[in-house]
Amino acid sequence: MLDKLEAIKERFEDVGQLIIQPDAMSDMGKYTKLTKEYKELERVVAVYEMYKLVLENIDSTKALLDKEKxxxxxxxxxxxxxxxxxxxxxxxxxxxxxxxxxxxNDSKDCILEIRAGTGGDEAAIFAGDLFRMYERFCEKQGLQLTVLDLTFGSAGGYKEIISTVSGVDAYGRLKYESGVHRVQRVPATETQGRVHTSAATVAVLPEMEEVEVEIDMNEVRKDTYCSSGPGGQSVNTTYSAVRLTHEPTGLVVTCQDQKSQIKNFEKALKVLRSRIYEIELAKHNETVGAQRKSMVGSGDRSDKIRTYNYPQSRVTDHRINKTVYNLPDVMEGSIEDFISALRLAENAEKMKMGGMEEN
Incomplete structure (x- = not known):
């Protein structure tokens, strides 16, 4: 461990020299990465220096005990x-x-996609409840959530709603939310008071830059149409909404939140880039092997990750067997405890895996 820490200290000193060079800011992209790396290494080096001091004090105290009568x-x-x-x-x-x-990817902005699953109208209403939960969470965390595209449910909520979330560590904070969310409650449409189980899927994708995921625009079909609002009413009479179809994968992305076709196109392209990245990442995970894939942070949208039980005011995260009985608070965006527990669980998995690899 000491050798690894010493190597980190050397890299920290090298980066410190690079960012003070006269031409350091000539390439702002490179300069930004270097300053970010410097800050991340700085914390490790500070702890390392304190750790060395503790070791030195242990040695000197032992030496004192050997001599003192x-x-x-x-x-x-x-x-x-x-x-x-x-x-x-x-x-x-x-x-x-x-x-x-x-x-x-933790420091990146992200795409948040929520879709109604099994359960008909109730699933769409629950998708709307989840969106509101994330909206409140983002407000509390100082993150900016912007809706790109949505399809309303016939009885309320959303069949599908796609947003971007921007801010410090947006993806790192929300990535554990990917998967199937299940709700157990009496739907508003239920006349006999029976509890139904419905579901909605959540996908959180890191927002990828053009240099990270290349798209051949010759393989992308672009269609434009008029934006529409609730009930199909026209929002504007210009063809500002954009639909992109990536022919090799069959992925379709739409965006209609802006009045400008150019801005909608740019945002739709970001979503498409992130979805292509997700496909490539899934292929990579299969190649690497299931034993290296963290069940906590896999982000597989087919995994059932959480149940919201209204009669018992209970929320259970199945990945870490964590249950709380404050459902109203959770639905108001208080999901920080789940995220912290999931982060700790994933770190424990990584530490265990690291130990196995060293043996």
Whole structure:
């Protein structure tokens, strides 16, 4: 571990020199990546320096115990040594957490897609409830949510709603929400008071840049049409809404939130790029092997991840067996506890996998 930390310190010093070079800002893309890397390494190096100091103090205290004869002084030194060893254990755990490889996509903006699943009208209403939950969560976290395209349900809610979420670590905060969300409650349309089970799927995709996912525009068909609102009413009379069809994959993306066709085209292209990335990532995960795929952070939209039980005011996340009995708060966007627990679980999986690879 010390060798790894020393290598990180050397890289930290190298990056520090690179960002102060006279021509460092000539390439802003490269400069931004370097400054971001510098900040990430800075935290690890700061803990490493404190850790080295603790080790030095342990060695000096041990040396003192070997030489010191005074009983009272030896007792004080023993107490100090115990405290230092406890501090060493705590810092080693902190360092292991810091050395866990981060998902490079965590800092990106993301695409949030919610679709009604099984359950008819009730599923669409539940999809609307989930969207409101994420809307409240984004407000609390200082993230900006922008709707790109939506299809209303006949009894309320949405058959489908697609949004972008931008802000600090937008994807890193929402990525664990991908999968099937299940609701158990008495639908408004139920006349006999029976509890029904419905579902909606959530997909969270990192927003990819053009240099990260290349698209051959000769393979993309672009159609334009008039934007429409609730009930099919016309929002504008110009052909500003955009539909993109990626012929090799059959993916279709629409965007109609802007009055400008150019802006809608740009946003639709971002969504298409992210969906193509998701397909390529799924292929990669299959190639790498299931044993390296974290069940916590897999993001597979076919996985049943969470159940919202209204009669019991219960929310259960099936990936980590975490249950809370504050459903109203959760539906108002209080999902931070789930996200924190999922992040810890994924880090524990990564640490375990790292240990297996070292053996």
């Amino acid at each position: 005074d009983p009272d002084f030896r007792e004080m030194a023993k107490v100090e040594l115990d405290e230092l060893k406890e501090k060493q254990i705590q810092m080693e755990e902190e360092i292991r957490q810091l050395l866990i490889p981060k998902d490079p």
